[in-house]
Amino acid sequence: MRGVTRSTSPLPVTLRDRRPDDLPILSRWLTDPGAEWRRWDAPYFHARTTTQTMQTYVAHLAQTPPDPDEQVIDVDGECVGMVNRSEEPPEGGGWWDLGILIYDPAHWGSGVGTRALGLWVQDTLDWTDAHVLTVTTWSGNERMIRAARRLGFRECCRVREARVVGGVRFDSVRLDLLRSEWEGVQA
Numbered sequence: 001m002r003g004v005t006r007s008t009s010p011l012p013v014t015l016r017d018r019r020p021d022d023l024p025i026l027s028r029w030l031t032d033p034g035a036e037w038r039r040w041d042a043p044y045f046h047a048r049t050t051t052q053t054m055q056t057y058v059a060h061l062a063q064t065p066p067d068p069d070e071q072v073i074d075v076d077g078e079c080v081g082m083v084n085r086s087e088e089p090p091e092g093g094g095w096w097d098l099g100i101l102i103y104d105p106a107h108w109g110s111g112v113g114t115r116a117l118g119l120w121v122q123d124t125l126d127w128t129d130a131h132v133l134t135v136t137t138w139s140g141n142e143r144m145i146r147a148a149r150r151l152g153f154r155e156c157c158r159v160r161e162a163r164v165v166g167g168v169r170f171d172s173v174r175l176d177l178l179r180s181e182w183e184g185v186q187a
């Protein structure tokens with residue numbers, strides 16, 4: 001399936017720059033070692049390393065202006081997560097990898113992620129010279145895989161049994177989407 005073909009969220013989902021009043025929310029969710037999102041977003045990394053990385057990241061956020069490669073996911077005026085992107089080297093090569101994280105499980109499964117990722121694809125195609133976009137996850141993260149597929153991403157790489165989560169081996173999964181395949185975000 002290519003492009004967004006259905007209304008994915010009844011909620012008003014927007015992407016915007018981070019504001020100072022988002023910081024307490026970001027800090028609380030990102031640095032909580034027991035947060036549920038950690039069981040889904042790269043859970044194969046050691047928890048202590050993730051905590052340290054997040055503490056450093058939050059300190060960085062507090063000291064830096066908003067970055068166009070990171071946007072807050074806003075639902076009805078509330079910061080519920082973030083999207084980010086990074087260019088795979090070399091610079092100007094046209095390959096960008098996208099990330100998404102919705103902090104509170106209460107917001108999962110109601111279309112917010114698909115909607116936010118669709119907006120992020122559009123933003124990335126509008127503001128970069130991306131030729132191809134990727135999303136990278138693991139085979140246990142069905143919500144992530146299905147959200148990407150819903151938007152037209154196709155599986156392009158699967159490294160079998162490469163990730164260990166809770167003592168069980170899962171595949172590392174990457175999906176891609178060409179600029180030429182993108183049909184735009186449904187209003």
Ligand SMILES: CC(C)(COP(=O)(O)OP(=O)(O)OC[C@H]1O[C@@H](n2cnc3c(N)ncnc32)[C@H](O)[C@@H]1OP(=O)(O)O)[C@@H](O)C(=O)NCCC(=O)NCCS
Binds near residue numbers: 040042100109136141
């Ligand atoms: C992954 C994430 C962004 C998806 O966003 P979401 O708002 O929860 O997902 P959506 O409601 O848009 O649904 C996406 C798809 O997953 C399906 N889905 C919803 N709940 C599900 C569940 N419990 N199990 C399996 N699939 C589920 C939906 O039906 C939809 O598929 P469809 O379009 O084929 O029907 C969000 O769950 C999240 O941030 N999770 C924690 C962090 C994370 O995993 N980040 C990604 C790291 S790579």
